[in-house]
Amino acid sequence: MNIRNIATAVILILGLALVGWRTSAHEPAVEMHVGNPLRLAKVMGQQRLVYELHVTNISDVPVELSALDILDAGGKPFLHLEQKALSTRTALKNGGSVLAAHAQTVVYLTVDFGATAPTAIRHRLTVKHGGAETVIMGSSVPVVAIEGPVLAAPLRGGPWVAVYSDEWPRGHRRVFYGTGGHARLPGRFAIDWMKVDAQGRTLRNDSGLASSSLSYGAEVLAVADARVVAARDGITEAARISDNHAHPHPDAAGNYISLALEGGQFATYEHLRPGSLKVAKGDHVSAGQVLAEVGFTGDSTEPHLHFHVSDSPSPLEGEGMPYSLSRVLLLGRFTDWNELGSRRWQDLRPHVVDREFPQGGDVVDFK
Structure with a gap:
């Protein structure tokens, strides 16, 4: 091949390479x-x-x-x-x-x-x-395929509603927290437990007071034989539901307790009533033991118990992990969240559900 032909071939090859580069730069990756x-x-x-x-x-x-x-x-x-x-x-x-x-x-x-x-x-x-x-x-x-921890009830009596939805843009399921340079999702399996009456109402009256909530003051129970690895008290709460406000990152969980479970997992209770904590870091507790009371501290639109399991004792720094509850009496289910607080749920044949994670909207009685 003569010099002229070689030069033509080189130019052609370079041209094809350039076209290919331009094409790939505009193709989705x-x-x-x-x-x-x-x-x-x-x-x-x-x-x-x-x-x-x-x-x-x-x-x-x-x-x-x-x-x-x-x-x-x-x-x-x-x-x-x-x-x-x-x-x-x-x-x-x-x-x-x-x-x-x-x-x-x-x-x-x-x-x-x-x-x-x-x-x-x-x-x-x-x-x-x-x-x-x-x-x-x-x-x-x-x-x-490893089964998560099987836990006892975090509350007693009922009816209690398992409040969570994968579809809420600002629900626990979709809120990441940045810590140590990493984004973590502690609420992946979080449930907000709210108590209702027979008509599905969450409040005793229309006073607007946090204390009018049917959940407020309910006893919070240890879900397993465990050790208290973190506890915080002293965060105040608004007397009126409408007066609560957003809290800075460390205080969003309000007063809380974290229990060390087996396998490096932790059960965390949030929004506890000020002055109600009956345990401290280092205490050993038994399943069913009273730990504190439901309150209105931290970021909360209405008194309830926030409960989740994660790989960290800090409420906002862990990755949420699945678990199941032992022997829960399922009464019914809310299928329309707009009805919570104003209408009765859809009744199901009451039956005991064992070793399962509650579905969002489930109405249960903790025996």
Whole structure:
């Protein structure tokens, strides 16, 4: 080949490389990863995963999240989310579905498998750019089959309502706290327990006082034989429900108690009444022992007991972990949160539920 032909070939090769680089710079490139080990909870007789999928757009162009599938290792689908349903589960503003260039979002996922869960799952994400679709297949993620702690009731009597929802944008399920350079989600399995009367009301009267709450002053019980590893008292509370305000990060939990469970897990009780704590750090307690009373301290819209299990004794610094409750009498369920406080729940045939995590809206009696 002569010098002229060699030069022409070099120019052609360089030109193709440049075109390829320009094309790839405008093609969507998306990465996915699961932030924490996938731990199963048993809810309503089914094996359930509650976790977050972190999605990062590492390309120079915005992409539209159009679909997500959760599959087992063999490709069997368990959940399919079209664009509209997917957008309600992301942290994108205004329920949008467009992920900007070099941006990240979180997809909050709840997946029910039935009686048996797979040993691993994969994620298949479909994105759109310029009218074209690109499918990204994630790697296999193992599912932890170890059962979480089985706990006794944190309260007595009832009816008590398990208040939480995966769909609330500012609910516990979606609020990360930054600590030590890491974002943590302590409320992944948090429940706000609120007491109601036979008509589903949460207040005794319309005085507006915190003390008018049916939950206020209820005795809080140890959920296991355990050691108190953290306790805080002394944070005051507003007398009127409408006078409560947002608190700085360290005080958002109000007065609290944390118990060390087996396996490096901790049970945390928040919003306790000032002066009601009957235990201190270092004390050993027995299941069913009275620890304190429900109050109105910290960030709270109405008196209730916030309860969760995590891997940290600090209320806002752990990763929320699943657990189950032993022998709870299920009375019914609120299916419309707008009715809580004003109407009776939907009755179910009362029956004992054992070793399960309560469903949001469950109305129970702790015997």
